[in-house]
Amino acid sequence: MKISARTNIYGVIGYPIEHSLSPLIHNAAINALGIDAVYVAFHVKPGTLREAIYGMKALGVKGFNVTMPFKTEIIPYLDRLDEEAIFVEAVNTVVEVDGVFVGYTTDGLGAFEVLKSMVKNLDGLDVVVIGAGGAARALIYHLSKLPCGITILNRSIEKAKIIVEKLQPYSNAKLTYGGLSKDYQEEAIPKAHVIVNATPVGMTTPGCPISPSLIGCKHIVFDMIYWPPETQLLIEAKLRGATTVNGLPMLVYQAAYSFKLWFGRFPPLDVMFKAAEEGLSKYGER
Ligand SMILES: NC(=O)c1ccc[n+]([C@@H]2O[C@H](COP(=O)([O-])OP(=O)(O)OC[C@H]3O[C@@H](n4cnc5c(N)ncnc54)[C@H](OP(=O)(O)O)[C@@H]3O)[C@@H](O)[C@H]2O)c1
Structure with missing residues (x-):
């Protein structure tokens, strides 16, 4: 140079x-x-x-x-x-x-490219996004253009609700939301094809943002965190046979x-x- x-x-x-x-x-x-x-x-x-x-x-x-x-x-x-x-x-x-x-x-396009590289066609699939901050909103903005299902699970349920209310009129996707409690997780995660972690849990806060026992081998689990390269969520998902990708x-x-x-x-x-x-x-x- x-x-x-x-x-x-x-x-x-x-x-x-x-x-x-x-x-x-x-x-x-x-x-x-x-x-x-x-x-x-x-x-x-x-x-x-x-x-x-x-x-x-x-x-x-x-x-x-x-x-x-x-x-x-x-x-x-x-x-x-x-x-x-x-x-x-x-x-x-x-x-x-x-x-x-x-x-x-460009965070949304970045995350969307990752999903497209993991799943050729997202049409008709159910995606659970954990988190409702900037990175989650950016990904959901792009996903909502597709005829898929999107469930936003966030610690503060009100933030997830606001995203759904703002996007629903323009969305091709079916949008739903909930909190991070056991009930919401049990409703959304088993039927999902793709799980995305858009929280810092696993990086700045130790642990897993969802109950690992709900993850199975049919899931694709994308954690936006790249350090550590394998978060607790990705370790648990791999153990259960899921396909995983980190934030790199x-x-x-x-x-x-x-x-x-x-x-x-x-x-x-x-x-x-x-x-x-x-x-x-x-x-x-x-
Ligand atoms: N790989 C990449 O290129 C890339 C790019 C951007 C972001 N990221 C990663 O994506 C993650 C989110 O980033 P962001 O910019 O969206 O952050 P943000 O705007 O601060 O949003 C953080 C989200 O995480 C939730 N959260 C925070 N602490 C939590 C906890 N202890 N338990 C449960 N939920 C918690 C927040 O919930 P509340 O609404 O309840 O506060 C909020 O929904 C970070 O890990 C960041 O490093 C990666």
Whole structure:
């Protein structure tokens, strides 16, 4: 990589940010395509987001990713939002267009690609999404375009209800919701084909977001968490013969869609996957 006075700057903002795999993933693709750009991590302290965004604009940063804890907090500081980001109420990608910052979310497309790689045709299938935060809403936005069944199970049942009420008028899917209590789980999980964990349970909180005894060999279990690579949920699902996938491919696909928004072309996925896997293999040492 050659950096000159013409090199365009891209990056990711978050707090903390030093564990982010995004610089590895994006710089690998930038190098592979010979683009004159560099992607760096910006450690933005809580309470300084507004200054950080105005500073990025003043310095001519061309685009950046947004991660925890700023995905929703950033919205008032952006000039425009894409329709999906408005529904999801979260932004993970910002694109500079003629001096204006436009917010998008690519998490939903990333998660949707993972499901499509696991199940060729989701039509007619039942998907249980555990969680109703930004990542869950982003996936549900895309799933709701298909004639499938979606059940949202969330700790705060009210949040799941709001998603269903907002999406139902435009949805091709049959949407239902519930809490995380035993009754709701017993009703939804045995008949589901696909189970998605969109909560941090298994990463920041130990344990499993649902009762493992409800998981069987016909299930496809997708945990959006990529560290640890095998959460308690995925360990239990594997033990019961289910097909499992962790959050690493989602990380790569969402990065690929951000890349496309910035550079107008899809990056080489194999290069991104290799960089992500290499970065993750050193995660424990970081
Ligand atoms: N692989 C990737 O590329 C990728 C991308 C984005 C996100 N993710 C992962 O997806 C997960 C969700 O992210 P997010 O951005 O949607 O977060 P978020 O907006 O903060 O939402 C978190 C969700 O998890 C639920 N939750 C939190 N703690 C819980 C607990 N102890 N028990 C049960 N439910 C709990 C929350 O329920 P309440 O509504 O009741 O608070 C909420 O529905 C995280 O693990 C994140 O790392 C992965």
